[in-house]
Amino acid sequence: MAFADLSRSRPVRAAGIARPSWSNLLFVLPFLLLYAGLLVYPLFQGMWMSLHDYDLLSGESEFLGLANFIKLFRNSIFLGTVRNTLWFVAMTTPAFVVLGLALALALNRASRTGAVLRFIFFGSSVLSVTIVTLVWRMVLRPDKGLIANVLEWFGLPPVPFLIDVHLALPSIAGVTVWWIVGLPMMLFLAALQQIPQEIYEAAKLDNAGWWRTLFSITLPSIKRTVILVAVIEIVLQFQLFGQAQIMTQGGPNNSSRPIVLFIYESGFRDWRLGYAAAAAQILFFLMLVAASLQLWLGRRRQGGEA
Template identity: 65%
Template structure:
């Protein structure tokens, strides 16, 4: 083949490769367009809005970081931060530990185990409205399930949802019941990937059940355990429906989370610039948790 012919062939291959690259871009263009419209644009628009004093009908006035300064001096907002972190402490460890316990108990090939896995996971597919209605019946002091049980033992009923110290724990119990299916399934998937040779070696060493759990099972699923913790932190930061439907953030703001604060400021008070600033703080907190999840997953891939 002559040099000229080789040059023509290379040029044709280059043009063909370029056309292939553009064709590939056309395939992903609809997704990129939707992603930019629904995610990227709202993200940067919210950041810009947080620097303004604005409502739904008036003009926007640029105020810089004034909204963030107001938030740091707002006792109600600081209270929502405390409530949200307290809620995470109440729910995330419980979801991880109970989910792991259920996965260990149901990691069987029997029909009963399969049925129970479906039962425990079924609560995860219910809407927040149904879940909160069910648990309000459990917690209400006038004829509720817990009140009826206490009455059987001669104890007075407890107004969980009207007590400042018990309202958020009651919402946490509701959330744990509702969300336990996801961590259970993640742990089940991890347990089924543990090599059986490790358990056989532990049996040969006469290791007991607890020794096998601490020395074989938990080290084998430690990455999954970390991922479950981080995923649940990200999810529970977004607490909204349970608090709104069960307590409306009360009593005395004792169960008001950040998302409910954002909703009330933006849609009840129409101070959307202030609400956008609070949303940016929530975004920063979730972003840190998401980055932690990314680094854990990256380490898992390198291991």
């Protein structure tokens, strides 16, 4: 009788269902601590700093509320950096998707030539921003640059790529695409190699042309990769900094100054850390909205096709 009462007092475990154990949390605890310390805490600390006039040397701060944000939206230079950054993202992200996919389609072949070309196109993406921008700065010089010498040989006048208000930012965008196009190319190559070859063989039996195969088989099979590449490049290109700082220093007349360069100059040149933190929060909001919009459009397109 006592044994029966004791068995009733114990919880009954369903067959095949293990009870949750808090000891499993120990396996993910190091990651959670690093994630909170390196990402979550700095995020909220930046939000808190954006509401203050913060002195880095003394550690003192004065609460200002939304005053920093109001000053930013009244600052014509900052509004210009927002336009420059949005225009830069609009120029580079579609180029990364289209050129990356085109290179992947052209080099998706098991040959030595294809392997060499893949290495060449991907090799530029591993170079540092300093090397790339310094080389291209010499190439784009209007006096003795490589392009200027070629134009002179054909009897044409030099083009002031980096000192013209209308050409500086597109020139930086072109250099950026040349530099990083290898990464989306490799992502598209990985996606293309996952498509079963039997589908293409069946398309050949149906006498499907190249364009029909592309739009009916290839693109629908890699649409998730297209969305992934677009989101990654949107987030990355919003953080334009090194190219603009080294090639043009934001000029001429602030025509190529991005938001990150404005944040850097406000925080580490003018020592207005609260002001710079407020600009960083606006940049974070723009990145979040742009990436979320791209994900929403991609999922809506997938739902419509389904």
